[in-house]
Amino acid sequence: STEHHLEDFGKGIYSAEMTEKTYDKMIKLARDAISRGKVCCLDASFGLASQRAKVLKLAKDTGVPYLLIHTKAPEKMVRQRLDKRLRKSKDPSDGRWEIYTVQRKRFEPPVEIPADRILELDTSKHFESIIEKRLGVLIS
Template identity: 30%
Template sequence: MKKRNTCLICLQGLSGSGKTTVANFLASTLNIPVYHSDVERKKLFGLSPTENSSLANLDIYTKEATIRTFQKLYELAFEELSAQQSVLVDAAFLRHHERLRMQQLARDTGALFLIVKCQAGQQIMIDRIRTRQHLGNDPSEASEDLIHKQKQWQEALTSDELQTCIKVFTEEKNWQETLLQRIYRYIS
């Protein structure tokens, strides 16, 4: 990645939309660190990334836990940007205030701010969640029901956010190439 300036990239989308796959692809391709909300949330509660919170008798999805998780993601992003390092943050970012805080962090540190909005068809998202649940080796504990709830919580991107938003349809065959072309337009 060119060091013209640093970049804060926030992955955004519903559960099963492909955020983590996209985040890991970009982190590897652009050689920048990535922080996943599912992993950081579990760390806050002393769990390993693939440990099931309900089996540990913990409710890690309360409003307070979500606030703590986003605070931790903010702190991690701040550390990277303060060290002049670009960073990716993988979280649903369904609410405007969550995205706004990261956008302000980018402004405060002089970083470019991008939102990568991951999208997929509903059945694709459900199938991905079912596969994760079956395999039991993913930090996400999202359920099929959560997609329906997230659609109700989701706050649309503002016109300001849409100016720095790149949409990626993760069920398309060559999404990686298309996404990289769009990102390089911003960071080159």
């Protein structure tokens, strides 16, 4: 659906209950896919250790290796990208600057994840240069 739900953080789709349901559903779908031999990419903010713990448990339970891709970009660029994405009528994301700033303040660094399982990406660079520099990490 491309319908936007512009709600405040902590309400509606951004409520703690709805967020937990969304993450739980994503983990369930990933578990099902892994059981069928599929590879998964879980795309979410995973800003809280409790959210990442569910993925770590999934990886441990299934014996599947994981990699956390932690992206960063200058604040000005993040705001421009979020504003542009919100204006695109076909982008289903409801993410916007107001949500991002709250998530950023609540972000818990992934200290529970070993450094060799974290890929830091500066997304202010061109995608091709990011891939060229980091591809080795992904396949090693």
